[in-house]
Amino acid sequence: MASTSSGGTYDIGIDLGTANTLVYARGKGVVLDEPSVVAVNAAGDVVAVGAEAKRTIGRTPSGITAMRPLQEGVIADFDAAERMLRGLLKKALPGRRFSRPRVVICVPSGITGVERRAVIDSGKRAGAREVQLIEEPMAAAIGAGLPVAEPVGCMVVDIGGGTTEVAVVSMGGLVTAHSVRVGGDAMDAAILAYVKKKHALDIGERTAEDIKIAIGSALWTPDEDRAPQPPADGAKADADTETEAAAETEAAAETETDAETTVPVRVDSCTVRGRDHVNGLPRIQEITAEEVRQALAEPVDAIVRAVRRTLDACPPELSGDVIEHGIALTGGGALLRGLDRLLTRETGVPVVVAEDPLNCVVAGTGRCVEEFATMNGLLADARNLPRRTVRL
Numbered sequence: 271m272a273s274t275s276s277g278g279t280y281d282i283g284i285d286l287g288t289a290n291t292l293v294y295a296r297g298k299g300v301v302l303d304e305p306s307v308v309a310v311n312a313a314g315d316v317v318a319v320g321a322e323a324k325r326t327i328g329r330t331p332s333g334i335t336a337m338r339p340l341q342e343g344v345i346a347d348f349d350a351a352e353r354m355l356r357g358l359l360k361k362a363l364p365g366r367r368f369s370r371p372r373v374v375i376c377v378p379s380g381i382t383g384v385e386r387r388a389v390i391d392s393g394k395r396a397g398a399r400e401v402q403l404i405e406e407p408m409a410a411a412i413g414a415g416l417p418v419a420e421p422v423g424c425m426v427v428d429i430g431g432g433t434t435e436v437a438v439v440s441m442g443g444l445v446t447a448h449s450v451r452v453g454g455d456a457m458d459a460a461i462l463a464y465v466k467k468k469h470a471l472d473i474g475e476r477t478a479e480d481i482k483i484a485i486g487s488a489l490w491t492p493d494e495d496r497a498p499q500p501p502a503d504g505a506k507a508d509a510d511t512e513t514e515a516a517a518e519t520e521a522a523a524e525t526e527t528d529a530e531t532t533v534p535v536r537v538d539s540c541t542v543r544g545r546d547h548v549n550g551l552p553r554i555q556e557i558t559a560e561e562v563r564q565a566l567a568e569p570v571d572a573i574v575r576a577v578r579r580t581l582d583a584c585p586p587e588l589s590g591d592v593i594e595h596g597i598a599l600t601g602g603g604a605l606l607r608g609l610d611r612l613l614t615r616e617t618g619v620p621v622v623v624a625e626d627p628l629n630c631v632v633a634g635t636g637r638c639v640e641e642f643a644t645m646n647g648l649l650a651d652a653r654n655l656p657r658r659t660v661r662l
Contacts, residue, residue, distance in 0.1 A: 280363065281642060282398075283374045283635035284355075285409070286389065288340045289431025289454055289602065291320075291354075292629070293362040294636035300629065302362035306431075308354040309336040319357035328474045342451040343378040343406075343433035344385045345392060355396035370399030374638050376631055378433045379405040380449025404638055406430070407437035407447055410600040412634030414624040418442060423588030424595060427577060427613070427621075428631065429603025431455050434573050436580040438588055446583040452572040454602050457482055464565035466547060469555050473544040482606075484540045485559040488570045489608030570609065574616050581617060596620035600630040 283294035286306070293302035304320030311317050312333045318326065326336045339351035373393050377386060386403060393401035407426050408418065416424040418439045428435040431454040437447035458478040465471050465478070473481075539558045546553045577597070584592065597619055599610055604627035613621040624630050638645040 281372045281374075281639045282359070282362075283376075283632065283639040284393075285376045285632040285635055286340065286355075287376075287430050287631075288338070288343055288433070291358055292632040293358060294632050294639055295363060296639045299636065300632055302358055303632075304358060304361070306340050306354065307336060307338055308350050308357065309334055310350070310353070311335075316353050316357055319354050320361060327476060341432060342455075343430065343449075343453075344381050345388045348388060348392060351388075351392045352395045355392060359396060370397060372400045372402070372642070373398040374402050374404055374635055376406045376409050376635055377403050378449050379407055379435055379437060379444060379447045380433070404635060405435075405437075405444065405447075406433075406631055407435040408439060408444060409632075409634035409638070410435070410624075410630045411437070411439045411598070412637050413630035413632070414598045414600055414634075416598060422595070423584065423591035425580070425584075425592045425597045425619075427573070427597055427599050427601075427604075429453055429573065429599070429601040429606075429609075430631075431602065434576055434601075434603065436576045438580060438584050438592065440588060440591075445585065445588060446580055448576045448580045448583075450572055450576045452569045452576075454479075454482075456569040456572075457486070457566055457603070457606075460569055461486075461562060461565045464561065465542070465544070465555070465557065468561065469557075470547040471542070471544040471553060471555050472547050473542055477542055477544065481540060481542060481557060481562060482566075485538065485557070486562050486566060487559060487607035487609075488563070488566065488612045490563075566606075570606075570612065573603075573609075574613065577613060577617060581619070593619055596622050598622060598624050600624045600627045602628055 280298075281296040285292040289306060291302070291304060291306045292300055295301045305324040307323040307327065308319045309317040309323040309326050309330065317323070317334055323336050326334065330336050337347060337350055339345060339347045339354050345351045375389055375393055377389055389403065390401045407428055410428040411418050411424055411426045414426060416426065416439065418424060419442050421441050423445065424439045426435075426437055426439065432451060433453050434450050435447065438445045458475055461478040461481050462473055462475065465473055539556050541554055541556050543552065543554050545551070581589065581592070597613065597617075599613070599621055603609070604623050610621040610623050626633070
């Protein structure tokens with residue numbers, strides 16, 4: 271159906287995430303990856319979408335409002351979501367006259383029928399001729415390269431901005447799934463609240479996210495306490511002594527030269543700027559990795575509990591498959607340091623971070639778009655809103 275000629279129609283896959291929206295165009299691959307943010311003025315006109323709109327969060331004048339239409343994986347503002355989708359599709363394929371394309375949109379597995387209808391209506395009002403849905407854990411499993419069509423149990427944990435999707439997939443369906451509305455946004459909120467309570471410092475959402483990315487972890491990681499490694503053996507150490515001494519001398523000379531302009535980077539802490547909660551004045555505060563771990567303990571524990579519940583509900587035969595093949599960790603939250611080791615310790619099942627966790631969902635959606643006929647059984651359109659779940 272898709273045509274690559276000027277003015278032609280594209281089948282499009284959309285990973286409509288709480289934090290970021292990715293667009294996949296058939297025959298072109300991923301053509302857009304931008305934040306799910308839209309800025310509107312007092313008259314309701316769109317001022318900016320995507321990355322441009324995100325830069326305005328917390329910095330807009332009174333006449334402009336920057337908003338995130340999706341909260342916890344679902345559409346919270348219908349009109350804003352429609353405008354955001356229109357703007358992002360125009361940015362994804364500039365100069366292209368859409369002939370009402372078919373669109374595949376990812377949705378959390380735990381959303382209600384009303385929430386599914388809101389996604390479908392938003393897609394159609396944004397210009398789609400036909401909207402079909404695919405559940406995020408299924409798309410993540412496909413994108414991670416798991417054998418979803420085989421009679422083998424595959425488990426995936428997709429941690430997005432608003433939700434964490436945990437599912438066991440077999441024979442093209444979700445055998446058991448749990449969706450908790452805890453994700454990257456909840457982690458940011460936990461850091462924000464911790465810094466306010468512990469240090470009486472008010473920081474913004476973007477600052478909290480930067481802290482999480484810089485030093486956030488679920489478990490202690492070796493890079494927080496770097497120490498010189500001992501030589502492998504005495505002979506090799508003697509042979510390399512002169513070379514190492516020369517390198518150290520050169521490095522010391524460079525350090526002295528740049529001492530006034532270079533600040534050593536500590537991997538176990540970071541400096542943040544905010545507003546003092548007591549006197550309202552700007553202040554700088556140092557935050558350690560251990561403090562961030564304490565702040566993240568609650569949302570991380572919620573993710574662990576969701577994984578445990580899913581394993582508990584998994585049929586025995588498929589449990590054996592999960593133990594053999596392990597758990598695939600996808601989504602932006604998969605990049606949280608030490609999370610895979612924590613899940614392995616708590617469940618006893620090996621956990622592996624996918625090769626490209628940020629793009630697993632859109633990659634799975636893209637495969638459905640490229641192989642629309644063969645993958646159609648995994649999708650649900652407006653006439654088939656209930657979840658496609660295989661119950662064993």
